[in-house]
Amino acid sequence: MMNNFDGAQVLITGGLGFIGSNLARRLDGLGAAITIVDSLIPDYGGNLYNIEGIRERLQVNVSDVRDTHSLRHLVQGKDFLFNLAGQTSHLDSMRNPMPDLEINCQAQLSILETCRAYNPKIKIVFASTRQIYGRPHHLPVAETHPLNPVDINGINKMAGEQYHLLYNDVYGIPATVLRLTNTIGPRMRIKDARQTFVGLWVRQLLENKPISVWGGTQRRDFTDVEDAVDAFLLAAGNASTNGQVYNLGGSEVVDLIRVAKLMVEVHGSGAYEIRDFPADRRAIDIGDYYADFSKIRAELGWTPLRTLRETIGATLDYFRKVMPHYV
Amino acid sequence: MMNNFDGAQVLITGGLGFIGSNLARRLDGLGAAITIVDSLIPDYGGNLYNIEGIRERLQVNVSDVRDTHSLRHLVQGKDFLFNLAGQTSHLDSMRNPMPDLEINCQAQLSILETCRAYNPKIKIVFASTRQIYGRPHHLPVAETHPLNPVDINGINKMAGEQYHLLYNDVYGIPATVLRLTNTIGPRMRIKDARQTFVGLWVRQLLENKPISVWGGTQRRDFTDVEDAVDAFLLAAGNASTNGQVYNLGGSEVVDLIRVAKLMVEVHGSGAYEIRDFPADRRAIDIGDYYADFSKIRAELGWTPLRTLRETIGATLDYFRKVMPHYV
Numbered sequence: 001m002m003n004n005f006d007g008a009q010v011l012i013t014g015g016l017g018f019i020g021s022n023l024a025r026r027l028d029g030l031g032a033a034i035t036i037v038d039s040l041i042p043d044y045g046g047n048l049y050n051i052e053g054i055r056e057r058l059q060v061n062v063s064d065v066r067d068t069h070s071l072r073h074l075v076q077g078k079d080f081l082f083n084l085a086g087q088t089s090h091l092d093s094m095r096n097p098m099p100d101l102e103i104n105c106q107a108q109l110s111i112l113e114t115c116r117a118y119n120p121k122i123k124i125v126f127a128s129t130r131q132i133y134g135r136p137h138h139l140p141v142a143e144t145h146p147l148n149p150v151d152i153n154g155i156n157k158m159a160g161e162q163y164h165l166l167y168n169d170v171y172g173i174p175a176t177v178l179r180l181t182n183t184i185g186p187r188m189r190i191k192d193a194r195q196t197f198v199g200l201w202v203r204q205l206l207e208n209k210p211i212s213v214w215g216g217t218q219r220r221d222f223t224d225v226e227d228a229v230d231a232f233l234l235a236a237g238n239a240s241t242n243g244q245v246y247n248l249g250g251s252e253v254v255d256l257i258r259v260a261k262l263m264v265e266v267h268g269s270g271a272y273e274i275r276d277f278p279a280d281r282r283a284i285d286i287g288d289y290y291a292d293f294s295k296i297r298a299e300l301g302w303t304p305l306r307t308l309r310e311t312i313g314a315t316l317d318y319f320r321k322v323m324p325h326y327v
Numbered sequence: 328m329m330n331n332f333d334g335a336q337v338l339i340t341g342g343l344g345f346i347g348s349n350l351a352r353r354l355d356g357l358g359a360a361i362t363i364v365d366s367l368i369p370d371y372g373g374n375l376y377n378i379e380g381i382r383e384r385l386q387v388n389v390s391d392v393r394d395t396h397s398l399r400h401l402v403q404g405k406d407f408l409f410n411l412a413g414q415t416s417h418l419d420s421m422r423n424p425m426p427d428l429e430i431n432c433q434a435q436l437s438i439l440e441t442c443r444a445y446n447p448k449i450k451i452v453f454a455s456t457r458q459i460y461g462r463p464h465h466l467p468v469a470e471t472h473p474l475n476p477v478d479i480n481g482i483n484k485m486a487g488e489q490y491h492l493l494y495n496d497v498y499g500i501p502a503t504v505l506r507l508t509n510t511i512g513p514r515m516r517i518k519d520a521r522q523t524f525v526g527l528w529v530r531q532l533l534e535n536k537p538i539s540v541w542g543g544t545q546r547r548d549f550t551d552v553e554d555a556v557d558a559f560l561l562a563a564g565n566a567s568t569n570g571q572v573y574n575l576g577g578s579e580v581v582d583l584i585r586v587a588k589l590m591v592e593v594h595g596s597g598a599y600e601i602r603d604f605p606a607d608r609r610a611i612d613i614g615d616y617y618a619d620f621s622k623i624r625a626e627l628g629w630t631p632l633r634t635l636r637e638t639i640g641a642t643l644d645y646f647r648k649v650m651p652h653y654v
Contacts, residue, residue: 094497097436097440098437101432105433106433109424109479146471147473150496151493151497152436152490152493155489155493158485159482162485166476166479166482170478170610283496283497
């Protein structure tokens with residue numbers, strides 16, 4: 001990949017979160033001048049420890065993307081906006097839908113309006129989610145699959161990505177959408193399952209508790225966070241991606257029991273237990289999902305490079321060392 | 328049709344608007360006890376004259392659907408909610424997107440949360456729009472056509488209808504979505520093109536000005552408001568429609584020049600002129616659209632009963648008499 005980022009001015013919303021901070025670390029290595037905006041809302045993914053070691057080289061602006069005034073200041077003069085701020089918990093979106101709407105819809109529209117007014121040439125890469133497909137009609141799921149979100153989070157993320165595509169098409173603000181599947185790796189939230197159930201599993205395993213597997217036969221794909229970072233950089237660096245939507249995917253498709261077994265195996269000890277779905281989770285579960293990511297492979301040469309075993313290994317290594325910063 | 332509405336408690340949001348008021352008139356004739364909520368925002372469709380003659384039999388509550396406290400009071404004890412409040416102007420949604428988001432997304436979610444908390448058995452019929460399909464991939468457009476809205480209004484209406492379907496599926500609040508195409512008839516907004524361009528054409532014709540036709544070769548379908556009212560009542564009265572989406576359509580497919588010609592012909596005088604699209608309208612125009620409404624025909628026996636000529640005749644007759652109340 002050409003280095004489009006040496007000396008580039010980069011803004012990362014949600015930059016203290018899981019993917020945002022891993023992206024910041026990579027961009028820092030590539031010579032970018034990075035500004036992070038993050039709200040540090042306790043139930044979300046932001047964690048100052050995620051930028052340990054690079055913190056002094058970054059501008060960290062603690063504010064909320066719902067704060068239009070701070071955004072107006074922050075987008076000016078930037079070359080790239082990696083727009084990763086979001087509420088990610090499906091269950092929280094059902095229990096308390098308004099904050100999800102404010103962050104995943106309203107703030108997104110506000111960010112785009114701000115870019116239109118103050119920096120219409122900024123290149124945006126937006127982190128969307130496979131959740132907007134809802135329960136797949138067929139597998140694997142390509143970008144053309146109908147959108148039938150089954151929870152408030154999915155509906156709002158769908159609107160959020162549509163705003164980005166609209167501002168690309170109507171106003172020429174270059175924007176690309178990546179639809180992420182389960183992304184895992186170092187720096188993910190492990191305190192609970194708000195970001196990904198695998199986070200909670202890591203915590204359970206490292207605390208010598210059995211991994212709680214709901215159901216277990218659901219088949220899923222997992223993207224290593226470093227592979228996801230590759231995709232964000234490729235999308236940002238290629239103008240051909242403007243106005244396009246790309247699925248990310250994983251190097252293998254596995255059921256959840258297989259993931260739990262692999263975690264126990266890689267860790268060298270531990271156990272898992274199968275549990276029935278609670279009713280509120282069952283109502284919004286999407287069943288089997290795995291992505292067809294042939295579009296981004298064909299157009300940008302992206303493909304997941306890490307095996308699930310490698311990803312689990314790197315993740316457990318990381319959290320074994322620094323667990324107290326995450327629980 | 329069985330009369331499900333005699334003595335029923337009915338709430339109509341946007342009830343002073345075009346479709347809402349025609350629906351109220353019909354329901355009044357069927358013996359319903361009707362409460363109207365309408366914000367009377369000047370740029371929207373609400374007009375007190377729309378309920379002239381039945382006003383003393385209705386409860387008219389002037390408030391905004393963004394006002395959660397008034398809604399909490401109003402939904403209690405109701406059997407039916409006809410949810411028609413909305414911002415309808417595509418162009419206004421682009422120029423000033425936040426009010427559109429507040430009304431078409433946020434307030435809809437708030438209404439549904441209020442129903443969930445205070446009246447989860449209320450049957451809801453939600454007025455959605457063909458705008459959420461965007462530029463059709465093929466014609467006619469069935470409900471399974473991908474959703475690709477091309478303006479902020481379309482994105483927000485898409486989210487609004489998805490919330491309704493979600494609350495039906497997850498919480499069992501019975502909700503049906505109707506996707507309307509161009510609805511026309513007495514009591515539509517004619518002051519400008521904010522509700523439908525045909526409204527502005529009626530005004531131009533009756534003021535002896537040439538009808539301004541942008542483009543003119545776009546093919547569209549038109550639903551007579553009385554046919555639309557039929558569909559709302561059928562959807563409300565049939566539990567089989569819960570969780571379902573239905574297109575409405577028109578009795579014929581015509582290009583816009585044909586509509587203008589027909590209006591001049593029915594009126595007995597007048598002229599039209601073809602104009603180029605202004606750039607801001609062109610960017611969000613959807614081109615040809617007409618609906619496949621075979622689903623609602625098969626399931627509920629609904630079909631458009633009025634010809635376009637009849638609809639234009641009834642519309643012009645109405646506005647000739649009462650024009651000063653609408654301009």
